[in-house]
Amino acid sequence: MRRISRLTRAAVGVASLALAATACGGTSSESGDSSESSAKDGLGLAIAYDIGGKGDQSFNDAAYAGLQKAADEFGYKTADIEPTEGETDADKEQRLASLAKQGYDPVIGVGFAYGPAMTAVAEKYPDTTFGIVDSVVEGENVASLVFAEEQASYLAGVAAAKATETNTVGFVGGVDIPLIHKFEAGFKQGVQATDPKVKVVSQYLTQTAEEGGFSSPDKGKAAAEGQIEKKADVVYQAAGLSGQGVIEAAAKAKVWAIGVDSDQYEQEALAGYKDFILTSALKDVGGSVYALAKSVQDDEPLTGTQVFDLKVDGVGLSDSNPKMAEVEGLTDAVAEAKEGIIDGSITVKTE
Numbered sequence: 001m002r003r004i005s006r007l008t009r010a011a012v013g014v015a016s017l018a019l020a021a022t023a024c025g026g027t028s029s030e031s032g033d034s035s036e037s038s039a040k041d042g043l044g045l046a047i048a049y050d051i052g053g054k055g056d057q058s059f060n061d062a063a064y065a066g067l068q069k070a071a072d073e074f075g076y077k078t079a080d081i082e083p084t085e086g087e088t089d090a091d092k093e094q095r096l097a098s099l100a101k102q103g104y105d106p107v108i109g110v111g112f113a114y115g116p117a118m119t120a121v122a123e124k125y126p127d128t129t130f131g132i133v134d135s136v137v138e139g140e141n142v143a144s145l146v147f148a149e150e151q152a153s154y155l156a157g158v159a160a161a162k163a164t165e166t167n168t169v170g171f172v173g174g175v176d177i178p179l180i181h182k183f184e185a186g187f188k189q190g191v192q193a194t195d196p197k198v199k200v201v202s203q204y205l206t207q208t209a210e211e212g213g214f215s216s217p218d219k220g221k222a223a224a225e226g227q228i229e230k231k232a233d234v235v236y237q238a239a240g241l242s243g244q245g246v247i248e249a250a251a252k253a254k255v256w257a258i259g260v261d262s263d264q265y266e267q268e269a270l271a272g273y274k275d276f277i278l279t280s281a282l283k284d285v286g287g288s289v290y291a292l293a294k295s296v297q298d299d300e301p302l303t304g305t306q307v308f309d310l311k312v313d314g315v316g317l318s319d320s321n322p323k324m325a326e327v328e329g330l331t332d333a334v335a336e337a338k339e340g341i342i343d344g345s346i347t348v349k350t351e
Helices: 015-020 059-074 089-102 112-124 149-163 178-194 217-229 240-253 268-276 285-297 322-326 330-343
Strands: 004-006 028-030 043-048 077-081 107-110 130-133 142-147 168-175 199-206 234-238 256-261 277-283 304-308 315-317
Touching (some): 043 059, 043 089, 059 077, 059 256, 107 112, 112 130, 142 285, 149 178, 149 234, 149 330, 168 217, 168 240, 217 234, 217 240, 234 240, 256 268, 285 304
Parallel strands (some): 043 107, 168 234
Antiparallel strands (some): 028 077, 277 315
């Protein structure tokens, strides 16, 4: 039976760093001072990016922030590897195997798409700790880093219901898959619990990730424009790199956008649109990446399913935009909803 655990706040510990970080594209490796080297010739954490790669100002960049934190603290060499367009599970398997063979430990696949590859590779390298973000993979040397996205999305729904003046809000999902259904379900529930009169207009960009649902800002922009034409004045996106197009469309129309994964109000690449980013549903991917790296460095590697939720600050809602506090009743409503979720009086749906 796999072990299921909830990390403590101390284990997560780097949410503010992960959620505020920015990064640029490219594949790289980094090294810090060698005063604290890993057991494998100074090689430590390696991450393999999801679709969209580094520079998405969201999911992948949050993972990179965790890698930077580990490199700075442990003084070892790290690696971060970009995906290739149209790649197969075999390509992902080869990438993970190459990192493990070189001696990196842990090796983390950023995104559910690494599931089949990790299942195959982890068995071949039993002395390496593997991690996967957003999926559960069975294995004695695998840590599955999963999040209560629906909880953060519920809070985003509360904020949207308080901020709307048209009683219509939008949801843009990158790909029509169960993971993104969690974002939509929580968002809708938060909206309706706050104000049943508010209508939610939803759209998914593609049916599969291969069609560009997480990597096409133009698709995100077109979807948001369509929702704005239907009177949506708050649009929440869970679409990876495609979400940048949603934010651009919202800013152009002078309506609210709600970001995802990282605090997108703080992202340098989105600075031109920040006044229209009301808030972001946070997901501490960087904290989870760092927590796994630290556990390996401490010779107590995490395995099994590690759950990051509101109770451990693994998810949340940003308050960086000062305009958020100017919306009547929004801050108090979000705080009340957060308390209800944590104490169990509010159960958030995942479908």
